Amino acid sequence: MPTTTAAQKRAHAKVEYDSFLSQCPSRQLLDRISDKWVALILAALGSEGPQRYSELSRRLAGVSQKMLTQTLRSLERDGLLTRTVTPTVPVTVTYELTDLGLSLQRVMWAVKLWAEAHMDEVLVNRKQYDNRL
Amino acid sequence: MPTTTAAQKRAHAKVEYDSFLSQCPSRQLLDRISDKWVALILAALGSEGPQRYSELSRRLAGVSQKMLTQTLRSLERDGLLTRTVTPTVPVTVTYELTDLGLSLQRVMWAVKLWAEAHMDEVLVNRKQYDNRL
DNA sequence: CGGGATCCGCACGGATACTG
DNA sequence: CAGTATCCGTGCGGATCCCG
Numbered sequence A, B: 001m002p003t004t005t006a007a008q009k010r011a012h013a014k015v016e017y018d019s020f021l022s023q024c025p026s027r028q029l030l031d032r033i034s035d036k037w038v039a040l041i042l043a044a045l046g047s048e049g050p051q052r053y054s055e056l057s058r059r060l061a062g063v064s065q066k067m068l069t070q071t072l073r074s075l076e077r078d079g080l081l082t083r084t085v086t087p088t089v090p091v092t093v094t095y096e097l098t099d100l101g102l103s104l105q106r107v108m109w110a111v112k113l114w115a116e117a118h119m120d121e122v123l124v125n126r127k128q129y130d131n132r133l
Numbered sequence C: 001c002g003g004g005a006t007c008c009g010c011a012c013g014g015a016t017a018c019t020g
Numbered sequence D: 001c002a003g004t005a006t007c008c009g010t011g012c013g014g015a016t017c018c019c020g
Helices: A006-017 A019-023 A025-033 A036-048 A053-059 A065-077 A099-131 B006-017 B019-023 B025-033 B036-048 B053-059 B065-077 B099-131
Strands: A081-086 A092-097 B081-086 B092-097
Touching: A019 A025, A025 A036, A025 B036, A025 B099, A036 A053, A036 A065, A036 A092, A036 A099, A036 B025, A053 A065, A053 A092, A065 A081, A065 B099, A092 A099, A099 B025, A099 B065, A099 B099, B019 B025, B025 B036, B036 B053, B036 B065, B036 B092, B036 B099, B053 B065, B053 B092, B065 B081, B092 B099
Parallel strands: none
Antiparallel strands: A081 A092, B081 B092
16 A cells, blocks of 8 residues: 555544444444355354355355355354364365354344245335335 | 456356345345444434434434435335425424334344343454464 | 435455465 | 465445535
């Protein structure tokens, strides 16, 4: 970076205007679960138990391996899942939810249930809104 | 690569590898709540009742008016909140959660509680993970 | 006051190639 | 098999100006 410009200003602005919100735990948690693959990984591991890398990549069809690896790493870092390497040949890697990860998965499950119960209602609302333009 | 490029290939790929997941209601709902301002607006309107545009923009300090307006519009479109214009001078606009919006807010509240209960545990896990590099 | 319209940077995520 | 490294397009979101 040659000339220190926008990044600094934003970083500076953030601490002044966002001070009380950035301290809020719900804010930090949002950044975690708002990643669209997080909820999917949680759901996959929560409903089907421990799984290997290749199983997950097949289950979450459409995810690039970059995103899958990146998301798994951050979840491991947060202690929501464990990564176990078995030195077979070729190597076998298994991912499994921790107790902490399981507790979050249960909360997210309620959100999933809400979606299944109300999503069609939302869809109807959208059509109505779009038609009265 | 001048002719027929990436957008097409991706659009094509999407329908074949993502077919069953895109049908899943939880997937569509994710796109809604994964917007970081959605949860904040829900929380603000849920805990403090109906509020004006300027009140919301102050409460969610740091949000640009573009994002605030855009998010409010999409929530109104989905029937999660109502937008009421009172022809005073200058004009007064009030936003209020619908019953549907309230029901989602209650589910999101559980997520917020989880965050407040476990976020420090997550923070400890992160430090441990970072230290053993 | 409560927006709409426009311009634009950059960071997020996809695609590809290579490795132990 | 389970990644790492790299390049690169684009779309999200911030900044700015203007309007009823």
